[in-house]
Amino acid sequence: MSINIKRIEAETRENRLGSITGYTGTIKDLVRQTSCGCLKNKERCFSQASNCSSGCAQGYLSGIIDAAIVNHGAIGCSADVIGENTTLKWGQNIRNLEHSNVKIINTNMTENTTVFGGIDKLKEGIWEAYKRFNPKAIFITTSCASAIIGDDVKSIADEIEKEIKIPVVPVFCEGFRSKIWASGFDSAFHAVLTRIIKPPKQKRSNIVNMINFNGSARDYIIEILSNIGLVPQFGLRYSTIDEISRMSESAATISICGTLGSYLGNGLEQKFGVPYVKSIQPHGIAGMDSWLRALAKITNKEKEVEDYIKNEKLRIAPELEEIRNKLKGKKAVIGMGPSFAHNYIRVLKELGVEVIWGISWHFDQHYDHGNIPESTVALSTIEEETPISVCDQQNFEILNLLNKLKPDLYVARHPGTTVWPTKMGIPSIMLADEYSAFGYRGIIDFGYRLIDTLANNSLAQNLSSRIKLPYSKWWFEQDAFKFLENEVG
Numbered sequence: 001m002s003i004n005i006k007r008i009e010a011e012t013r014e015n016r017l018g019s020i021t022g023y024t025g026t027i028k029d030l031v032r033q034t035s036c037g038c039l040k041n042k043e044r045c046f047s048q049a050s051n052c053s054s055g056c057a058q059g060y061l062s063g064i065i066d067a068a069i070v071n072h073g074a075i076g077c078s079a080d081v082i083g084e085n086t087t088l089k090w091g092q093n094i095r096n097l098e099h100s101n102v103k104i105i106n107t108n109m110t111e112n113t114t115v116f117g118g119i120d121k122l123k124e125g126i127w128e129a130y131k132r133f134n135p136k137a138i139f140i141t142t143s144c145a146s147a148i149i150g151d152d153v154k155s156i157a158d159e160i161e162k163e164i165k166i167p168v169v170p171v172f173c174e175g176f177r178s179k180i181w182a183s184g185f186d187s188a189f190h191a192v193l194t195r196i197i198k199p200p201k202q203k204r205s206n207i208v209n210m211i212n213f214n215g216s217a218r219d220y221i222i223e224i225l226s227n228i229g230l231v232p233q234f235g236l237r238y239s240t241i242d243e244i245s246r247m248s249e250s251a252a253t254i255s256i257c258g259t260l261g262s263y264l265g266n267g268l269e270q271k272f273g274v275p276y277v278k279s280i281q282p283h284g285i286a287g288m289d290s291w292l293r294a295l296a297k298i299t300n301k302e303k304e305v306e307d308y309i310k311n312e313k314l315r316i317a318p319e320l321e322e323i324r325n326k327l328k329g330k331k332a333v334i335g336m337g338p339s340f341a342h343n344y345i346r347v348l349k350e351l352g353v354e355v356i357w358g359i360s361w362h363f364d365q366h367y368d369h370g371n372i373p374e375s376t377v378a379l380s381t382i383e384e385e386t387p388i389s390v391c392d393q394q395n396f397e398i399l400n401l402l403n404k405l406k407p408d409l410y411v412a413r414h415p416g417t418t419v420w421p422t423k424m425g426i427p428s429i430m431l432a433d434e435y436s437a438f439g440y441r442g443i444i445d446f447g448y449r450l451i452d453t454l455a456n457n458s459l460a461q462n463l464s465s466r467i468k469l470p471y472s473k474w475w476f477e478q479d480a481f482k483f484l485e486n487e488v489g
């Protein structure tokens with residue numbers, strides 16, 4: 001186990017999981033090199049904009065219903081609050097909840113603050129969050145500026161916590177600590193695991209912690225689990241601090257995403273003995289088979305799960321065949337976080353689409369339970385080889401590659417890389433919902449979405465005929481990996 005709950009902060013993914021952001025090769029080679037311990041990161045000698053772990057930590061925690069966040073940083077560090085607010089309202093909408101804004105305060109660190117210290121501003125921010133939002137817990141997300149000047153965030157949090165008598169918890173997620181923004185999820189989960197989740201008062205043998213983002217498929221999951229006598233406890237977004245504090249009482253923890261779930265799932269197992277389901281993600285058919293069987297093993301529901309799987313597969317078989325025939329011969333490129341990327345390559349293959357390249361934004365050499373990511377291993381056992389790269393959303397590299405490969409379709413999970421292929425004339429799909437292609441029903445819906453996207457490409461064609469891309473002819477003639485240097489580390 002690589003999680004150290006005695007520390008006040010989570011270790012970065014680079015240090016904990018040997019995560020990398022630069023690689024090009026094939027899925028089988030990636031697994032071979034990882035297995036023998038010889039996989040090294042490749043640095044880029046040129047890079048464009050990337051992402052920040054503070055956004056992941058803050059974005060994720062901002063969905064907790066009765067918590068507030070104080071972002072101790074320059075005002076620009078809170079720029080993504082706009083997106084976080086939009087996402088929160090989308091989730092409130094699908095739950096028929098009254099719309100409210102995220103409860104975030106930024107301490108507006110300025111040049112003066114970095115010279116004279118930000119402690120007073122931080123205190124003011126915490127008190128303001130307490131008065132304005134009346135929260136059950138306050139999380140303080142750190143920034144590059146607060147970390148560089150060494151503001152003692154923990155002491156201030158402890159001091160005010162004694163007065164207001166709710167948890168005031170630092171979340172150490174400053175962007176410069178890690179090149180892998182998913183480290184921000186771990187920072188958030190570390191704070192929750194060490195300060196919010198309490199030891200169990202009673203065990204609840206029918207409850208399963210379900211770690212996800214926005215949970216659009218709640219009804220479907222409730223239905224699936226009810227078939228096997230289980231009840232999901234969704235989290236952490238759209239949950240209360242009280243509900244989260246009782247996650248230690250559940251029978252098991254399961255996650256929609258290996259990248260997201262590794263820290264909290266394994267942390268709950270390590271600290272409270274709640275087993276974490278280690279399977280491939282529940283997208284597509286093999287994913288759902290693996291997810292349900294692994295859950296059944298832990299909860300002794302094997303017979304019920306096998307019956308369910310058999311019936312569902314029989315039910316979708318004719319429609320799936322029809323979809324496969326329509327998608328036969330189509331070629332796609334994928335760009336997503338690592339767990340989603342390696343799962344969706346498999347899902348597209350299940351739908352009969354040829355994946356001619358898969359890009360993941362980073363790669364964890366192992367999860368916190370010590371295994372090479374299950375989805376990556378599963379993909380490497382498929383006979384057909386898949387060319388892949390690891391690239392932290394560097395659009396110059398992605399567009400160069402797409403220009404050479406000319407796929408029928410680009411499928412991504414982040415809008416920042418989806419708009420550019422569309423402007424190149426390539427039909428593109430942005431999978432904002434983590435439950436796209438979820439299970440047996442989801443793969444059918446996803447198949448129709450692919451068919452619809454391929455059927456009408458006039459938007460991408462119109463855009464490409466009117467838009468000048470920011471990259472020169474020279475760059476498109478270069479090797480896409482020209483700036484990927486030799487292995488380091």
Ligand code: SF4
Pocket residue numbers: 052053054055073076077142143144145173174175176
């Ligand atoms: S924490 Fe650092 S990297 Fe992140 S937004 Fe603020 S300044 Fe930028």
